[in-house]
Amino acid sequence: MPHISLSNLRVAYGNQKVLQDITVDIPNNQITVIIGPSGCGKTTLLKTLNRLVDLYDEIRVEGEVRIDGADIYDPKADLLTLRKKVGFLSQKPYPLPMSIHDNITFGPRIHRMNRKKLLDQIRKLEKHIPIDSLCPNGRQEETRASKTHEMAYLVEYYLRLAGLWEEVRERLHAPAAQLSIGQQQRLALARALAVQPEVILADEPTSALDPVSAQLIEKQLKTLKDHYTIVVVTHILRQARRIADYVIFLYLGELVEHGPAEQFFSSPRDERTRAYISGEIS
């Protein structure tokens, strides 16, 4: 059963309809890419999945978004649990106004993780992705020692998972704002992962980055998809071709077509999809 399942989702800002009747299942442990021209509701769709749309004035959401079977717009649904389960990467990374280290520990701290919970988390992580597999040159002794310090270990683990560790290991307590924007985006990824989400949402995560950093982010997302359900918004068709396993195509707030990437790009069913892929509309 898929983690995320949308049925008849309609979203409007005031009187302006942004999304109409979206019904789609998002497959687990794959990268689902939402594509479409600017202003067609991609970001809004993404932000309905962790209810970040709640922050906007006069927004109305109708229909159902089920995550693990529970409707997240049910008045009784627990917003904090939802957001813990669904991580989010924004277009432009905003490091929290604190050190690199504290950016990673922010999530565990607000969720009041004690020593036991942290150790549990480490054990679970190690089962899926052993930390040694994240070290190209094998692990050094000093870091092995840090397993006794849960937080330090978690910080290292997530920074490695986001592919940032080697660049920041010497300056964990420096302000995160000093990192380059590409590094900031990977920090944002590590920070989101530290909350132990099952789903990662990314809103044009590479649009503010240089090509090298963008490539790094794409690579990290591909590595992570075995363990997370990933949803990426992009308006770069080539990026969609590179990373997508599953594609959702939105056009003017309408779900035009969705399907496995191979089929979507090779034999689109809808005329508009064909036009978009061939570059006739954008």
Add this chain to the structure above:
Amino acid sequence: MIASITMVLAVLAGILVVIVVRGASALNLSMLVQTPQGGYYLGKEGGIANAIVGSLCLAFGATLLSFLLGLPIAFALQKEYIGRRLAQITRLSLDILWGTPSIVYGAFGFIIMVYLGLRASLLGGIIALTLLILPIMIRSIEEIIRMTPLELKEASYAMGATRIETTLKVILRQALPGMVTGVLLAFGRGIGDAASVLFTTGYTDYIPRSLLDPVASLPLAVFFQVATPIPEVQQRAYASALVLLIIVLLISIVSRLLSHRYSRHIVR
């Protein structure tokens, strides 16, 4: 454009030149560390330590009090906490209060003092000054808080942080450098204001020993001295004004340094 900049700079330079030229000769160490002795206002021995200490006590007291009162109000004005309409009404009221002449606060502060059974005192002055600078404090802090990028708040909320956690752990830290400027603005307004302390603090040649003692202040020191016919005393008025200027300048520099220090963590 250039004309208007020139005009602003010329006015500033004019004020500085007049005060420095007239005041510097009368300014000396004894003026800074001594209280007025007998016949001081006729040009004899003494200094304005009473007014310097008094003004610092008044301004620091009022700045602290209005910061403690103003910070929660500034946060409460954000749309996470109250409706847009109520926030707008509050902002409008604060702007009107910001524009209210300080003599009105002096009179109002005086009424409060009478009601509380207080005499002209440091405490009375702090109350009147707090009323005066509270709108400045709230509005300037609030503008800074509102400048927090939505994406930063989203980042915090997206990790499952609550409203309070986001406010205290993220927005507060993001706004800190800007808040220093707001506090300085309020302090500068507070230390330089004469009318609001005119009825509320009294004036004395002594340094206050408790909150209930009357207290001297630099603006009133300038006012009393410049009003005498004796040239030496008039010169001292300019020297007092110079001291006031230097204090504001020092606070300004310190706040810039602090602000710079805190802004290491900020991404705009």
